[in-house]
Amino acid sequence: MNPNRILNLFIAAAVLFCSLNFSNASYAQLRRGNNERPAENRVEQRRNQGAQRNNGNIRNNNPNNENRPIQQNNTNRVGNGNTVNRNNNTINQNNNRVNNAHNNNVNINIDNSHDVNVVNNRNTVVRRNDLSYYHRPPYVYGGRRYYAVNPYFYHPFHPFTWGPVWHPWGFFIATLATTAIAVTVASKQYHYNQGVWYAPSSGGYTVVSAPVGGTVATLPTGYETVVVNNTTNYYYGGSYYEKAGTQYKVVAPPAGAVVTNLPQGGKEVKIGNQTYVQVGDTYYQPVQVSGKSKYEVVQVES
The missing domain is CATH 1.20.5 (Single alpha-helices involved in coiled-coils or other helix-helix interfaces)
Structure with missing residues (x-):
């Protein structure tokens, strides 16, 4: 090849x-x-x-928020109504907040959110006397004169409760007792039950001062009889009544009236060197009558 x-x-x-x-x-x-x-x-x-x-970005492994980025350096991240606080490890679901501290101090009787319609000074303008009624010179302070029949005698104020069915101003209830009756005063609707007056409030009824002019058929048990200028008044729970025909009518506190107890809601106020108890806009002077501690409705003049 x-x-x-x-x-x-x-x-x-x-x-x-x-x-x-x-x-x-x-x-x-x-x-x-x-x-x-x-x-x-x-x-x-x-x-x-x-x-x-x-x-600073991580994946959210929460099954309710799959593949949703959460910023670690962002203190509060809101998603689907849930608030996540990484720093405090606190989760508030559906924006519902629970303050455990409130569980230790709960007042189930008084609900101040319902007090917006309460007018506590409706019957606190006293019925004045002729100044000749007073035989003692008034206490003068700050351009005002404070008239009282009895001499000033200080004793500590202790609020009084008129039995289990009585409630102070501002007390809220959701429903009324079956014994409550409707009373209209100056075109306003009230309910009265055993010495306590109620006004309609959001979600229920709030205790208010007795409206002047309101009438009831009977007086509550435990009332106190007070006579001023030969006029008989009936006192109960901070309210005053007078006989009007076959009924009893709410009247303003009569100046010079002396009562044994004052209701919850009153407070001591210092006027000069004397201490009074203020209930609504009415001033009571602590006095002593027949050796007993009482309170007299003060007539204040400018």
């Missing part, structure tokens, strides 16, 4: 062998590349997540 032909055949075989090896190597490298790319992607994802953590 021709030597040149043999050489050409050898060179062609070598070229073919090299081409086949290069193709196999490329194909293997391509397969390795495809298999390694997910791993590279996972590494890249971890790097991205690490960068997000460094920036």
